[in-house]
Amino acid sequence: MRLFERREFLQRSALLAGAAAVLGGEATSMASAAVSRTVSRADKLRVAVVGVRGRGMSHVFGFLKNPETDVTVICDCDEGVISNAMRTVEKAQGKPPRFEKDIRRVVVDKDIDIVAIATPNHWHALMAVWAMENGKDVYVEKPASHNVREGAIMTAVARRTGRICQVGTQSRSNPGMREAIAYVHSGKIGKVELAIGLCYKLRPSIGDVGRREGEQKPPPTMDYDLWCGPAPYKLPRRNTKNGTVHYDWHWFWDYGNGDLGNQGVHEMDKARWGLNQSTLPRSVFSLGGRFGYIDDGETANTQLCVFDYGPQLLVFEVRGLPTKDYKGAKVGNIWVGTEGYVVCPNYSGGVAYDKDGKVVAKFTGGNDQLHFDNFIRAVRSRKAGDLTADIHEGHLSAALCHLANISYRLGEEAPIGSPRSLGNHKIVQEFAAAMLEHLKENKVDVTKTVGRFGPLLTIDPKTERFIGNDAANTMLFREYRKGFELKDVL
Secondary structure (H helix, E strand, O other): OOOOOHHHHOOHHHOOOOHHHHHOOOOOOOOOOOOOOOOOHHHOEEEEEEOOOOOHHHHHHHHHHOOOEEEEEEEOOEHHHOHHHHHHHHHHHOOOOEEEOOHHHHHOOOOOOEEEEOOOHHHHHHHHHHHHHOOOEEEEOOOOOOOHHHHHHHHHHHHHHOOOEEEOOHHHHOHHHHHHHHHHHOOOOOOEEEEEEEEEOOOOOOOOHHHHHOOOOOOOOEOHHHHHOOOOOOOOOOOEOOEOOOOHHHHOOOOOOOHHHOOHHHHHHHHHHHHOOOOOOOEEEEEEEOOOOOOOOOOOOEEEEEEEOOOOEEEEEEEOOOOOOEOOEOEEEEEEEOOEEEEEOOOOOEEEEEOOOOEEEEEOOOOHHHHHHHHHHHHHHOOHHHOOOEHHHHHHHHHHHHHHHHHHHOOEEEEOOOOOOOOOOHHHHHHHHHHHHHHHHOOOOOOOOEEEEOOOEEEEOOOOEEOOOHHHHHOOOOOOOOOOOOOOOO
16 A cells, blocks of 8 residues: 555645644643542542652652542652652642652552552563552553563453553543544544554764763662662663663663653554554564664664554654654654544644545644543542553553564664565555665765664464564563562463
């Protein structure tokens, strides 16, 4: 299938160029759903927020704004980053929360009902499983897991224990996004054959101090052994404006999953949702590299991923170097049907077009708070089906990121401009050609600069394992450090 046939949908070069203007960036926020009864302090759900340097502060605010919850514990292995969270909670609730450095003390605390996890990716699964096995409900940030098997284990534990587990892909609670996806599912753009996910987010060099100088000391306020947790204990080898440990862990395989599993997983989740797919794909391959600079990072900053769902194709692209938008979107999604297309260039809405490029519908509305409130309603109802982003959905979407990264990491190294067979999919060939042009625009010599060309990996969606590739199957799980083991309960 060639993208946007019939005079390139008349406006191929301007596809959804007006989408951003129509929506004006993030759609206008909506007030969270009102709580129908007055909640006494004794009835409130008691929340522990784990990891508060970055995204965790959104958790703090989200639970403080819900009248059914109190934030009673702040947990972080680095006491040097907790002051903002402690002050914020004390100001809102009239007394400071308790501080705990060790998550192991939090999960066994019988005075806690909910554990909200906003830590680095390598901790998500173990914390969530510990919490659920100790009777806690869990809100865990995206990506749900650090590897494929973890997500399946988290889902199994949630079902066995009857705990509620929400994943922080908040677009699923936004009315504008839900309406856009419903429109895609309705058949109004015809048979949907293609989903495109984009993560064009500038990611400059993190510096090469670690590469040149070796190991650095972690912050003195941090329990670094606890920070490493289930990952191998290795002193940091990076030293950027964010410090020696914080944030840039995203670009190291032991802890993060690159931008594919960082910002990208939001768009991956929506891409799969729009295709209405509830399993893993039949196959995956990925190519790319870390281009434009030499630094301490390990993961790709430029990556093309292709997932085959049989009659449907999911194409995902990461660009971390300066780039133009793609058809009106930089971080967002496009679904292409036989009778039209829908583009969502943000978390909370989109625009539907007919085959001639005429706007036929607009969808707006949503904010973070709706997702926290949805979680609390499900905690009260005790029905996982009330969640908009149940752990099983989070598992499947995170798994797509992990599958693509496995193909990438097993890839053959060669100049990124080397001729390669990309199958018969014209849209894939178009994306690969556009990626090379993008690199050339950023002064990357594609005839000499080495990238990775991943193998085509065939998947059994039922077993969630690769077919005939032992090397790839070993990467579905990881070895866990003693004292931080995650039991494979499947």
